[in-house]
Amino acid sequence: MAIEVKIPPMGESITSGVLSKWHVADGAIVKKDQPLFELETDKITSEGTAEVAGKITFKVTAGTEVKIGQVVASIDESAAGSSTAPAPAAAAPAAAPSEASAKGGEQSPAVRRIAAETGIDPASVPGSGKAGRVTKGDMLAVGDKPSAPAHVAAPAAKPVAAPVATGERQTRVKMTKLRQTIASRLVSAQHEAAMLTTFNEVDMSAVMELRKKYQDDFVKKNGVKLGFMSFFTKAVVHALREVPAVNARIDGDTIVQNHYYDVSMAVSTEKGLMVPVIRNCDTLGMADIEKAIGEAAKKARDGKITLADLEGGVFTITNGGIFGSMLSTPILNAPQSAILGLHAINERPVAVNGQVVIRPMMYLALSYDHRLVDGKEAVTFLVKVKQAIEDPTRLIVGV
Numbered sequence: 001m002a003i004e005v006k007i008p009p010m011g012e013s014i015t016s017g018v019l020s021k022w023h024v025a026d027g028a029i030v031k032k033d034q035p036l037f038e039l040e041t042d043k044i045t046s047e048g049t050a051e052v053a054g055k056i057t058f059k060v061t062a063g064t065e066v067k068i069g070q071v072v073a074s075i076d077e078s079a080a081g082s083s084t085a086p087a088p089a090a091a092a093p094a095a096a097p098s099e100a101s102a103k104g105g106e107q108s109p110a111v112r113r114i115a116a117e118t119g120i121d122p123a124s125v126p127g128s129g130k131a132g133r134v135t136k137g138d139m140l141a142v143g144d145k146p147s148a149p150a151h152v153a154a155p156a157a158k159p160v161a162a163p164v165a166t167g168e169r170q171t172r173v174k175m176t177k178l179r180q181t182i183a184s185r186l187v188s189a190q191h192e193a194a195m196l197t198t199f200n201e202v203d204m205s206a207v208m209e210l211r212k213k214y215q216d217d218f219v220k221k222n223g224v225k226l227g228f229m230s231f232f233t234k235a236v237v238h239a240l241r242e243v244p245a246v247n248a249r250i251d252g253d254t255i256v257q258n259h260y261y262d263v264s265m266a267v268s269t270e271k272g273l274m275v276p277v278i279r280n281c282d283t284l285g286m287a288d289i290e291k292a293i294g295e296a297a298k299k300a301r302d303g304k305i306t307l308a309d310l311e312g313g314v315f316t317i318t319n320g321g322i323f324g325s326m327l328s329t330p331i332l333n334a335p336q337s338a339i340l341g342l343h344a345i346n347e348r349p350v351a352v353n354g355q356v357v358i359r360p361m362m363y364l365a366l367s368y369d370h371r372l373v374d375g376k377e378a379v380t381f382l383v384k385v386k387q388a389i390e391d392p393t394r395l396i397v398g399v
Contacts, residue, residue, distance in 0.1 A: 001054050005073040007066050010041055016067045017041035019060055026058040029079060037062075037072065037336035038303065042181040043310065045271045045303045048072075055079035072331055073303060107134060114139040114281065168201035179274050189332045194370040197329040198378050202386045204345050204360040207231050210392060222287035227264070228342075230289040235388035235396050236340060237261045237282050240315060243381040245373050247314050249335045255372065264313030264333055265293055268302040268323075274300040275333055277313040277320065330367045337372050340385065 007017070019040040024030055035047045036056070048332040050056070054075040066072060107115075115122050120139060127134040127369045128165055156301055157312045160329035175183070189195070240247040240261060261282040264275045281289060290371050299305045316333040321344040330341040343363045350359050373381075390395045 001075050001078065002057075002074040003054070004071045005036065005048065005050070005056070005075060007039060007070050008046075008048060009068055010039075010046065013070065013130060014041050014043060014307065016065060017084050019062060019064050019066050019072055020045075020176065022058065022062050023047075024056060027058070028056055030054065030056050030075065038214060039066075040176050040178055040271070042177040044274075044305050045176075045178060046306070047303055050075060053080040092233050106137050111139055112137070140169075171345050182272050185334060186331050189334045193332055193337075194333065195332055195367055196370045196375075196378070197365055197367040198375070198382060199327070199366075199378075200364045200382045202364055202389045203350070204228075204362055204389065206390055206392055208360060218287070220289070224287060224294060225295075226291045227290055229293055229317070229319070230286040231389060231392065232340070232342060232385070233263055233278065233281050233293075234286070235290050235385045236263060236315060236317060238388050238395055238398070239381045239384035241282075242384050245376050245377045246338045246368065246381050248372060249337050250369065250372055251335070258314045260314065262313050264316040264336070265296060266316060266318035266333075267297045269301045269303075271303070273318060274305055275313065276300055276305060276309045277311065279312075279366070287385065316340070317342065327363050328365060330365060332367055332369060333373055336377070338366060338368040338381070340369070344349065 007019075010017070010172065017039045018041075019037050020040045023035045023037060030036065030050045031055060032050055032053045034050045036050055037048045039046050039048060040070060052075055054077040056073050056075050058073050060066060060070075060072045064072075105392065111122055111250075114120065117305070118139070122134045122139065125134050128138055129135040144180075147353050173225050207228065215226055218224075237259050247261075248255055248261075249255070260280070262277050262279050263281045264277050278284075278292045278296065280288060281338070282293065296309065299309065310339045313333070314336060316330075316336055316339040318330050318339060319329075319342040321342050325341055325343050328341050330339045332339055341364070345360045345362045347358050348361045349356050350361060351357075352359070364382060364385065366378055366385075
């Protein structure tokens with residue numbers, strides 16, 4: 001019996017997407033719950049899995065735009081026990097598992113790229129992956145090994161000019177739906193809001209000392225490291241309470257005041273920027289926040305994020321510092337009215353009590369919608385964040 005594989009529902013606002021990639025080969029034997037394909041929509045990227053085991057037959061090719069509920073393949077359950085999925089010709093001589101996998105198995109994009117760049121044939125590389133599959137590490141290891149002729153002494157000769165690259169000087173790839181949506185939203189945010197950015201700097205000494213002092217005990221108790229993001233999340237909640245105008249948004253001619261603290265966290269993924277929401281940050285402890293951020297980031301990078309994970313945030317924190325950014329002007333995450341940009345921590349000379357000292361400093365940037373948030377409120381908000389980070393006890397006593 002053949003079971004239809006359909007595009008699953010993704011939320012009321014999503015009606016179609018692009019089946020960007022098949023994770024299995026046409027005619028392969030698949031297992032129940034095995035990932036089958038990757039679906040890109042204008043909001044999220046997700047995977048479709050097999051409901052049953054059996055032989056899969058494609059009905060659409062990768063890159064096809066599909067509708068929610070559309071049949072994209074069928075799975076023949078009667079072939080579930082068969083292991084004779086499409087394979088190399090039977091007449092081919094038997095090979096060791098690693099060789100067979102390299103020659104007949106589907107190679108990853110990384111392996112194919114390294115093969116194209118180095119000229120190394122994956123079929124000649126011993127595979128260390130599952131079922132003898134050649135991995136990126138295998139290819140790199142072989143590429144790093146100098147060949148014997150390279151060390152054989154030879155008569156001195158004139159340097160030979162490097163060959164001119166014969167590949168294409170440009171390539172054109174259609175934007176994914178997610179990238180198109182990101183681009184559209186960023187442009188809309190700049191056009192629709194009176195966006196302004198204010199800056200401050202914060203001395204990270206106190207937070208770094210706390211982390212150093214309690215990190216080991218924190219990890220033993222909670223199974224997760226104490227990071228900077230939980231401090232900034234708590235500082236943001238504190239500042240939102242002190243300056244409620246920042247925790248509001250404009251809806252037409254109406255101001256919507258939020259009385260909850262669901263904070264969005266920008267996460268960079270291979271597919272683009274995603275901003276999952278950490279719920280009820282005012283009620284979460286530091287460990288709970290660290291765990292929630294870690295889980296949300298993993299879901300985003302693994303393509304497991306759902307539409308519900310991205311909706312409902314009142315304020316966004318984005319950390320360009322992890323990539324080395326010194327300063328930036330973050331763009332609003334509409335319909336929110338403000339976003340806090342964190343940056344790299346660098347030791348700099350600063351004046352403290354009339355003395356020049358070296359301190360670990362970070363620049364902070366608050367972009368906000370000036371239609372709703374006045375300069376005084378924006379500056380006050382940023383100062384509250386600065387004070388909470390430089391003196392974390394403020395978060396305990398609430399001042």
